[in-house]
Amino acid sequence: MPGQPNPNFMAGVPELVVLRLLKDREMYGYEIVQAIREQSGQVLNAGEGVIYPVLHALEKDGALKSRRKTVSRRSRVYYRVTPKGLQRFERLANSWGTLVAAIQSVLKGEPHAAPV
């Protein structure tokens, strides 16, 4: 958000990506990681297991709901986004859009404020 400090530019990115993917349909951890990898063109590529603390934290905050479902004789935990999660996604997406625009502006050397 404009005017707010961004001590860590990547803060909130895993949540943003996960919420965006789960906005369309419910998925399980492995599926989410593969989708992130494919859709980011292999750029977002960390240890796959680190997705679970993100999912669990989002669920604890009420942004996601999970349920155990058996598909093709494999039992897995499926996650889906809640209305609270959708609101959080909108906030994060706006915030991220503003940050990206600001960084692009800096990279292009465009002045935002008139020189004093």
Next chain:
Amino acid sequence: MPRPFEALCERLLRAGIAPRHVRRYERELGEHLDDLTAMQKCRGYDDEDAAIRARALLGTDDELADAMTACKQFRSLAARLPWLVFALAPPVLAAALLLSCGLTVAGALYPFFHGRPLPSNLIAAVDVLCRIFNILAGPLTAVFFVILAVRQHLPWRWPVIAVGVVALFSAFTVFIVHLPSALDTHLEVGVGLAAYDTTLWQNAARFCLTAVIALVATHILRIRRTTV
């Protein structure tokens, strides 16, 4: 055979992550690892290579542990506020246990009570029950806190503090059921200070009994943990 994430779980518990979060993380990592292994096998790797590649893709123990410990909300109450859990909560729980025993006894006696003296065999049974409650409430509470600390791999000073507090509390607290008699037709249940009713030797004996039972339980749990 060791569990695939045993070292990681141990590390997370020592870092103060609540056991239920650790168990869930372990279970989902296991399922993810199965999916990764199956995928590697589909790509033509043999069992051993597939397992190695899958484990590498899942992330190192450092990565997996850091991701979890970075989320402060997964820390257990005992790890965040050990003084509250192991020094203040034990006497409250011991008192609650005694009170619930009292209410259970009162509830069980209620159908027999019509303002008349109770049968002598029932009085004797209640007396024995009260003695058992008074002896066991302290050790049971202390063992509960020992188990709590062992499950979360907390430093040993915390269960020792809890055992000490519970032993002190149970040495000076007594659970009493006053049954209706010919002279007094009231049914009373209460928890009170034992200092006036008991001698110092009796208090010391109850303190030692609670401490010894809890410390023996601690020792057994410690042996089980190191041998399993």
